[in-house]
Amino acid sequence: MELTVLPDIVIIFALATFVNLLFTRLKIPTVVGYLMTGIIAGPHLLALVKEEHNIELLAEIGVVLLLFTIGLEFSLKHLLRIRRIVFFGGLLQVSVTAVLFYLLSSFFHMDWKGGLFIGFLAALSSSALVLKLLQERSELTSNYGRTVLGILIFQDLLLVPLLLFANLLSNNSVDIGKELLVLFLKATGIIGLVYVGNRWFFPKVLHFIALAKNQELFMMSIFLICFGIALLTYKLGLSLAFGAFLAGLMISESEYSHNAFGNLMPFKDIFTSFFFVSIGMLLDLSFVVDNILLVVGSVLLLIVLKTIIASFTGFILGHTFRGIVLIGFALSQVGEFSFLLAKVGFDAAILSSFSYHLFLAVAVITMALTPLLMNISLPVANSFLKLRLPDFLVHGLFPLKEIDIPDFKNHLVIIGKDSSALKLSVMAKQYDIQHVSVVFDPTIAKEKMDNADNVVYGDAVNEPILLKAHVNAADVVVVSVGDIIPSMAIIEKVKKINSSAFVIARARNIENVPELFKMGADQIFPEKFEIAIDFFNRVLMKRLYPQKEINRMLAHIRSMSLGTFSEKDMVNQPSILDELPNVNISAISVEENSFAAGKNLGETDLRKRTGVTLLAIKRGDEIIERPTLKTMFLPGDTAYVLGDPEQVNLAVELFSP
Numbered sequence: 001m002e003l004t005v006l007p008d009i010v011i012i013f014a015l016a017t018f019v020n021l022l023f024t025r026l027k028i029p030t031v032v033g034y035l036m037t038g039i040i041a042g043p044h045l046l047a048l049v050k051e052e053h054n055i056e057l058l059a060e061i062g063v064v065l066l067l068f069t070i071g072l073e074f075s076l077k078h079l080l081r082i083r084r085i086v087f088f089g090g091l092l093q094v095s096v097t098a099v100l101f102y103l104l105s106s107f108f109h110m111d112w113k114g115g116l117f118i119g120f121l122a123a124l125s126s127s128a129l130v131l132k133l134l135q136e137r138s139e140l141t142s143n144y145g146r147t148v149l150g151i152l153i154f155q156d157l158l159l160v161p162l163l164l165f166a167n168l169l170s171n172n173s174v175d176i177g178k179e180l181l182v183l184f185l186k187a188t189g190i191i192g193l194v195y196v197g198n199r200w201f202f203p204k205v206l207h208f209i210a211l212a213k214n215q216e217l218f219m220m221s222i223f224l225i226c227f228g229i230a231l232l233t234y235k236l237g238l239s240l241a242f243g244a245f246l247a248g249l250m251i252s253e254s255e256y257s258h259n260a261f262g263n264l265m266p267f268k269d270i271f272t273s274f275f276f277v278s279i280g281m282l283l284d285l286s287f288v289v290d291n292i293l294l295v296v297g298s299v300l301l302l303i304v305l306k307t308i309i310a311s312f313t314g315f316i317l318g319h320t321f322r323g324i325v326l327i328g329f330a331l332s333q334v335g336e337f338s339f340l341l342a343k344v345g346f347d348a349a350i351l352s353s354f355s356y357h358l359f360l361a362v363a364v365i366t367m368a369l370t371p372l373l374m375n376i377s378l379p380v381a382n383s384f385l386k387l388r389l390p391d392f393l394v395h396g397l398f399p400l401k402e403i404d405i406p407d408f409k410n411h412l413v414i415i416g417k418d419s420s421a422l423k424l425s426v427m428a429k430q431y432d433i434q435h436v437s438v439v440f441d442p443t444i445a446k447e448k449m450d451n452a453d454n455v456v457y458g459d460a461v462n463e464p465i466l467l468k469a470h471v472n473a474a475d476v477v478v479v480s481v482g483d484i485i486p487s488m489a490i491i492e493k494v495k496k497i498n499s500s501a502f503v504i505a506r507a508r509n510i511e512n513v514p515e516l517f518k519m520g521a522d523q524i525f526p527e528k529f530e531i532a533i534d535f536f537n538r539v540l541m542k543r544l545y546p547q548k549e550i551n552r553m554l555a556h557i558r559s560m561s562l563g564t565f566s567e568k569d570m571v572n573q574p575s576i577l578d579e580l581p582n583v584n585i586s587a588i589s590v591e592e593n594s595f596a597a598g599k600n601l602g603e604t605d606l607r608k609r610t611g612v613t614l615l616a617i618k619r620g621d622e623i624i625e626r627p628t629l630k631t632m633f634l635p636g637d638t639a640y641v642l643g644d645p646e647q648v649n650l651a652v653e654l655f656s657p
Helices: 005-025 030-041 052-074 076-081 083-108 112-123 127-136 143-157 159-169 176-210 215-235 240-251 257-280 285-290 292-316 321-330 336-347 353-385 391-395 419-430 442-450 463-468 484-497 510-519 527-542 547-568 606-610 645-655
Strands: 412-415 435-439 455-457 476-482 502-507 523-526 584-589 613-619 622-624 638-643
Touching: 005 030, 005 052, 005 257, 030 127, 030 257, 030 353, 052 127, 052 215, 052 240, 052 257, 083 112, 083 143, 083 292, 112 159, 112 336, 112 353, 127 143, 127 257, 127 321, 127 336, 127 353, 143 159, 143 240, 143 292, 143 321, 143 442, 159 336, 176 215, 176 240, 215 240, 215 257, 257 336, 257 353, 285 292, 285 353, 292 321, 292 353, 321 353, 321 391, 336 353, 412 419, 419 435, 419 476, 435 442, 442 455, 463 484, 476 484, 484 502, 484 510, 502 510, 510 523, 523 527, 527 547, 584 645, 606 613, 606 645, 638 645
Parallel strands: 412 435, 412 476, 435 455, 476 502, 502 523
Antiparallel strands: 584 638, 613 622, 613 638
16 A cells, blocks of 8 residues: 555654744744745745645645634624625725726736736635634634624635636636526525524534434534535535535534534644645745745735725724724735635636746735734734824724713722623623723624623723723722733733722733732732633532642642742632631621611620621621621621521521511
């Protein structure tokens, strides 16, 4: 048996490991490392890979799995919510880009067919690259992320019409009316298939399979759905990748979608790497060297023009200045479907050999630059915002209606738009805890406003936003941002405004804990570490370890991991109560017509009658920390007492009618 593709896979893995190890040390994104691996191993440099077709097949699987996980993460409800972005925003971006590059092509003495074809090639951006970066940055469902996704979906939908358009330009006899009718019928059928699959079919199928309690069977069914739907849509004329995205949408509402997502991630990352390697193989370095000025000029021209056009689209859709810059840089490259179209155009003699190789060089280089451009997009936006820009440009064409926040005191301020911050807001509202949310996402902010929540839209790095949320009068501030730089800036501003506020911050990694404490955070939740702690806590409880022993073990783990900073975090720290396992601090409401209501501590003889010790009384917003024998119990008070369950029950009788 002759092994043809395996040696190529070993070469790619070996080279990619070395390149990515080097790039990781230099803090360069791994996507660039994969592109560089393809350039080195490709036919135009060392020609280490012999079976390029097989590598392209693995790359196709990678893109299919990537788009499938994107569909799982996004859901049909989100897609329907951004339908205006998909059709209006996508059409605007593609049309303006295609027309502009068609006009520019006349300066390169191209005929109208080639110019129009180049316009459509330039209009498409890379779904695989951009969505992978957005997924890694957890920005796929952010306001600008939704817009980028919507425009990319529209571009993917254009693939079939553009292939039809390429046939028309090559003078092939095509019945345009018949083809458009067939295309419309296919689109209608696909939409119906997605709706039925999402609402009824796949949730029931996955539930039936899950009842077998066989993980291997479950994963096999997930792969079957992914590749089966992708193949079906491919047979109907769409791309495999777009079909996989639709398959993900179909099961995104299922309760088993998160399990599928988690199990697919390793496969997706491995196979997606082959896609970027295969793209790198297309770059002919000798062509780049021979035409260096033209290639560099074309790359800069394409990035600048596409950034401006995509930013303009974001502006028309109502994004703030930061949003339009982020959208512009995210869509500034050439997409993977452009390679397919370019090959069709080259074979049909629409593009000359020189134009084809120039396009390949520009496309690969712009894709390699995309991670860098997306990383610098926010600093670039912030730099421009220091200038005096018009309000309509800074705040967008459709600024949110500002709401008046009541003059709260000793309230909770929640800063962040992630699921943790949003759920915390829901819990606080459920139990009537006064709070204000600071959200830097107009879509989420509008939803909360419509829900009658107290919300301030804006970037919490800016002091006026914090003051509008009355941070100066808050007693607790939760910073759930995730990114270390904005988190540090927000904590510093909060402490500057209100030094007595108790700041709880979320950190993605345990390495960020010292930096956040240095900025003034009082308690930090390193999410990945604390999730592991919580798992371990539940394991110990299931094993019936004594609570005091559990607290000591968890405190020791925190101390080993956090060092001196563990002393500042009082969660599960050992206390004197650990030595008294039956003794707890309990809160008891003082009710009207009870024995204790209207009497002072001496008159109730609380300690002698029940055995509990009164620690404090809460009266409205006031805490009476050291009650004396003359301290009165009033209806509506909350008494905090120390005692065992039997003693507490006796005390409850005194405070109840």
